[in-house]
Amino acid sequence: MVMQMTEDQLTLLIIKHLKEQNRETFQTIIDELQPYDLAVLYKNLPDKHHTKFLLFLTPEQIAALIQELDAKAQIEILQKLGVDKLPTVMDLMQNDDLADLLGKLSVDKIEEILAVMKEEEQQSVKNLMKYPPETAGGIMTNRYVWIQKHFTVREAIDKLKIFAELAENLYYLYVLDSQKKLVGVVSYRDLLLSDIDQKIDDIMFTRVISVNVHADQEEVARLIERYDFISVPVVDDEERLVGIVTVDDVIDVFIQEANEDLGKFAASGKTIDFDTGAITASIRRLPWLILLLFLGLVSGSIISGFEETLQKVVALAFFMPMIAGMTGNTGTQSLAVVVRGLASQDLDRRAVIKLISREFGVGLIIGTTCGLLIAGIAYFWQGSPILGLVVGSSLFLTLIIGTLAGTVIPLILYRCKVDPAVASGPLITTLNDIFSLTVYFGTASMFISYLM
Amino acid sequence: MVMQMTEDQLTLLIIKHLKEQNRETFQTIIDELQPYDLAVLYKNLPDKHHTKFLLFLTPEQIAALIQELDAKAQIEILQKLGVDKLPTVMDLMQNDDLADLLGKLSVDKIEEILAVMKEEEQQSVKNLMKYPPETAGGIMTNRYVWIQKHFTVREAIDKLKIFAELAENLYYLYVLDSQKKLVGVVSYRDLLLSDIDQKIDDIMFTRVISVNVHADQEEVARLIERYDFISVPVVDDEERLVGIVTVDDVIDVFIQEANEDLGKFAASGKTIDFDTGAITASIRRLPWLILLLFLGLVSGSIISGFEETLQKVVALAFFMPMIAGMTGNTGTQSLAVVVRGLASQDLDRRAVIKLISREFGVGLIIGTTCGLLIAGIAYFWQGSPILGLVVGSSLFLTLIIGTLAGTVIPLILYRCKVDPAVASGPLITTLNDIFSLTVYFGTASMFISYLM
Numbered sequence: 001m002v003m004q005m006t007e008d009q010l011t012l013l014i015i016k017h018l019k020e021q022n023r024e025t026f027q028t029i030i031d032e033l034q035p036y037d038l039a040v041l042y043k044n045l046p047d048k049h050h051t052k053f054l055l056f057l058t059p060e061q062i063a064a065l066i067q068e069l070d071a072k073a074q075i076e077i078l079q080k081l082g083v084d085k086l087p088t089v090m091d092l093m094q095n096d097d098l099a100d101l102l103g104k105l106s107v108d109k110i111e112e113i114l115a116v117m118k119e120e121e122q123q124s125v126k127n128l129m130k131y132p133p134e135t136a137g138g139i140m141t142n143r144y145v146w147i148q149k150h151f152t153v154r155e156a157i158d159k160l161k162i163f164a165e166l167a168e169n170l171y172y173l174y175v176l177d178s179q180k181k182l183v184g185v186v187s188y189r190d191l192l193l194s195d196i197d198q199k200i201d202d203i204m205f206t207r208v209i210s211v212n213v214h215a216d217q218e219e220v221a222r223l224i225e226r227y228d229f230i231s232v233p234v235v236d237d238e239e240r241l242v243g244i245v246t247v248d249d250v251i252d253v254f255i256q257e258a259n260e261d262l263g264k265f266a267a268s269g270k271t272i273d274f275d276t277g278a279i280t281a282s283i284r285r286l287p288w289l290i291l292l293l294f295l296g297l298v299s300g301s302i303i304s305g306f307e308e309t310l311q312k313v314v315a316l317a318f319f320m321p322m323i324a325g326m327t328g329n330t331g332t333q334s335l336a337v338v339v340r341g342l343a344s345q346d347l348d349r350r351a352v353i354k355l356i357s358r359e360f361g362v363g364l365i366i367g368t369t370c371g372l373l374i375a376g377i378a379y380f381w382q383g384s385p386i387l388g389l390v391v392g393s394s395l396f397l398t399l400i401i402g403t404l405a406g407t408v409i410p411l412i413l414y415r416c417k418v419d420p421a422v423a424s425g426p427l428i429t430t431l432n433d434i435f436s437l438t439v440y441f442g443t444a445s446m447f448i449s450y451l452m
Numbered sequence: 453m454v455m456q457m458t459e460d461q462l463t464l465l466i467i468k469h470l471k472e473q474n475r476e477t478f479q480t481i482i483d484e485l486q487p488y489d490l491a492v493l494y495k496n497l498p499d500k501h502h503t504k505f506l507l508f509l510t511p512e513q514i515a516a517l518i519q520e521l522d523a524k525a526q527i528e529i530l531q532k533l534g535v536d537k538l539p540t541v542m543d544l545m546q547n548d549d550l551a552d553l554l555g556k557l558s559v560d561k562i563e564e565i566l567a568v569m570k571e572e573e574q575q576s577v578k579n580l581m582k583y584p585p586e587t588a589g590g591i592m593t594n595r596y597v598w599i600q601k602h603f604t605v606r607e608a609i610d611k612l613k614i615f616a617e618l619a620e621n622l623y624y625l626y627v628l629d630s631q632k633k634l635v636g637v638v639s640y641r642d643l644l645l646s647d648i649d650q651k652i653d654d655i656m657f658t659r660v661i662s663v664n665v666h667a668d669q670e671e672v673a674r675l676i677e678r679y680d681f682i683s684v685p686v687v688d689d690e691e692r693l694v695g696i697v698t699v700d701d702v703i704d705v706f707i708q709e710a711n712e713d714l715g716k717f718a719a720s721g722k723t724i725d726f727d728t729g730a731i732t733a734s735i736r737r738l739p740w741l742i743l744l745l746f747l748g749l750v751s752g753s754i755i756s757g758f759e760e761t762l763q764k765v766v767a768l769a770f771f772m773p774m775i776a777g778m779t780g781n782t783g784t785q786s787l788a789v790v791v792r793g794l795a796s797q798d799l800d801r802r803a804v805i806k807l808i809s810r811e812f813g814v815g816l817i818i819g820t821t822c823g824l825l826i827a828g829i830a831y832f833w834q835g836s837p838i839l840g841l842v843v844g845s846s847l848f849l850t851l852i853i854g855t856l857a858g859t860v861i862p863l864i865l866y867r868c869k870v871d872p873a874v875a876s877g878p879l880i881t882t883l884n885d886i887f888s889l890t891v892y893f894g895t896a897s898m899f900i901s902y903l904m
Binding site: 032034035036157160161164169171187188189191192193207209224225226227228230247248250251252254255257258259261262263265272273274276277278279281282285286288289290292293295296297299300301303304307310311314315317318319320321322323324325326328329330332333335336337339340341347351354355357358359361362365366369370373374377426429430433437 | 639740
């Protein structure tokens with residue numbers, strides 16, 4: 001029933017039951033919801049109902065809810081929870097989510113919150129907090145079930161039964177030797193398909209691919225994507241198993257990466273989202289803008305170098321924005337192809353040559369098309385065939401240059417191990433302004449006697 | 453041993469064994485590789501070794517290899533396979549991959565290939581080919597194991613044992629009623645944790661979230677991301693189970709989507725990758741470029757409207773590229789924030805107002821900073837305080853306008869159900885050219901008597 005309701009209907013219904021203290025009906029409704037839906041409901045509820053809402057939820061539900069919220073709402077909930085519920089909720093939360101959340105708090109606050117938790121959970125969370133957030137260690141969970149290779153299938157299942165709630169999102173058991181080194185994995189499927197008395201040693205998969213705990217999260221994501229894994233074990237420098245990264249965390253990495261790419265592409269620096277404040281957002285955007293402002297002045301000084309030419313034929317100024325703009329546009333298009341291409345595959349020498357030749361071909365084709373088009377337009381608009389020739393041939397040249405700049409600059413950055421996405425759209429655009437104005441006024445100066 | 457080798461070492465080793473006909477050693481090496489690695493190896497091998505390489509592989513290995521390659525290489529392999537291996541390989545391939553591959557061939561070729569397959573596999577592939585590629589139906593597999601709710605756990609496991617190879621990447625059994633309607637799911641974990649004689653009815657999860665077979669692939673991806681699923685069942689209009697979408701297919705959707713976003717952002721039209729030919733790439737890029745060319749001419753005609761002003765103070769032209777460029781840059785930054793934000797969350801009225809106010813604040817801050825900076829620079833460069841005032845105040849105004857345009861235009865498009873990413877960087881940049889030049893020359897004209 002609940003699944004057919006709109007968000008607003010659901011919110012109103014919940015408010016009604018909160019007001020009428022119908023704890024039981026409230027629970028039947030909440031019971032139907034997935035954690036994500038619970039979080040949407042919480043966000044839709046007016047603030048004044050939040051405290052009662054939390055009071056009506058079980059610790060399990062609160063733990064599920066917290067994991068779907070952003071940092072601000074999470075901290076709000078932690079503050080609202082009484083001393084009676086807080087420890088239970090903390091113990092129930094996934095330790096990797098908890099470590100992320102605590103990472104955003106002050107040291108005092110972290111100690112205060114950890115103090116209410118069970119000793120072993122405390123230690124487990126503290127272990128996770130050691131790793132930087134964007135590494136395998138930062139996104140892994142350290143709740144998994146491990147067995148030894150001399151176990152039988154029956155013993156493995158018995159151990160799983162005891163520790164099942166530790167490993168809710170996992171579909172594998174991990175086989176460790178006496179030094180805690182990872183020697184194999186067994187899927188739940190393997191357990192089901194095997195005879196109950198078989199040895200784990202005989203059914204486990206031994207050529208396990210694992211990642212180092214310090215590996216970058218993008219490397220982990222790429223691994224899971226390439227091999228179609230649903231989880232990947234994380235080991236320390238001595239090959240001991242320390243945690244598991246699951247595919248749902250990797251999806252978040254992919255989304256975050258795509259956002260960062262687009263952010264860099266637009267030169268907006270570190271991630272700015274809908275909740276970033278105006279001042280923070282400005283501070284993140286200004287450095288790039290000021291750099292681009294000075295680059296823009298370089299264009300200005302090029303024009304000022306051709307002051308005489310411009311003074312004589314003011315009509316040249318009419319085509320300036322179009323020429324500079326088009327060069328920037330084609331450069332941005334090429335850049336987008338390169339940035340996304342490099343995000344998904346590596347390039348060898350042959351591929352680089354092929355790509356540059358292709359883009360040169362593209363530059364020739366669009367340069368010819370647009371050059372001829374604008375030559376005709378300029379001729380008819382200003383009545384001067386020479387102006388048409390100047391504008392058309394300039395555009396032809398600048399489109400080729402712009403296309404190549406948009407290809408070659410990110411490739412050079414990539415070669416120098418700099419993320420090519422920082423050769424952002426605006427940077428390419430501004431550089432292309434400089435190239436195109438030089439070509440345009442250079443050409444015009446050559447023909448100046450015919451233009452006047 | 454193989455895992456420690458570089459790609460080049462591995463390729464050379466394989467060539468050696470191919471030449472020496474060491475089929476056995478060849479197999480021990482191949483056996484260590486994941487399908488992805490096998491595909492990398494195949495691509496690294498010179499073409500002349502491909503036929504022998506395929507000859508040395510088992511049909512299982514060829515099926516795994518094909519699924520990791522692009523369409524061109526896939527078709528090449530199909531053509532190289534003899535009539536003895538082709539049918540086996542086809543039967544072994546995942547039906548969804550096979551349907552995708554066949555979708556790229558001519559009708560004759562499809563019939564020819566399908567004809568060699570087993571009757572039931574043929575039918576299953578044909579069923580999948582009915583659905584457009586970017587829908588739930590287009591990315592689902594129709595190989596899964598289903599049970600009925602009156603089954604016991606033992607009976608379910610027995611059925612799984614028979615059909616296990618059908619459902620290699622799945623971790624759930626699907627419970628159907630007599631009309632094939634989906635009534636529940638049971639995870640392999642549930643089966644392991646339950647008593648062998650329990651009824652499926654008692655342990656199955658009934659509030660299953662499914663998607664319609666015609667749903668857009670992005671909707672499926674969003675669902676899996678939100679709920680941290682590793683697969684989602686796909687049903688037809690009568691709620692009958694027709695297939696399963698797994699998380700690995702969804703990761704591909706996310707990557708594809710991010711590429712499309714950046715492509716639209718750069719106005720390069722339909723996806724262009726490293727393998728697209730120059731002519732195709734040009735044809736995809738030209739329509740946008742020609743539109744932008746005409747928009748660029750609008751900027752030109754604005755300047756021509758202020759010809760007299762420009763004639764009198766040519767120095768005004770020096771600051772044109774900077775003002776137009778900066779307005780475009782700030783607009784692009786705002787656009788990136790909106791496009792990525794909308795990709796991950798929906799916006800209500802309150803959020804829209806908050807976002808626009810924030811961006812207005814950002815415009816004010818960066819407008820003031822950059823405006824003051826350029827006013828000083830213009831004064832010192834050209835020695836005219838009035839020119840400094842004109843340039844500075846214009847930049848202040850155009851940065852506010854540019855920031856708002858980059859925010860409001862994509863929001864309006866979103867409201868009109870047009871993908872906001874089509875309000876691409878170049879489009880916003882070009883529109884902002886027009887706004888900024890009008891403001892700049894308008895301001896300058898007001899002060900023209902002081903400027904001369």
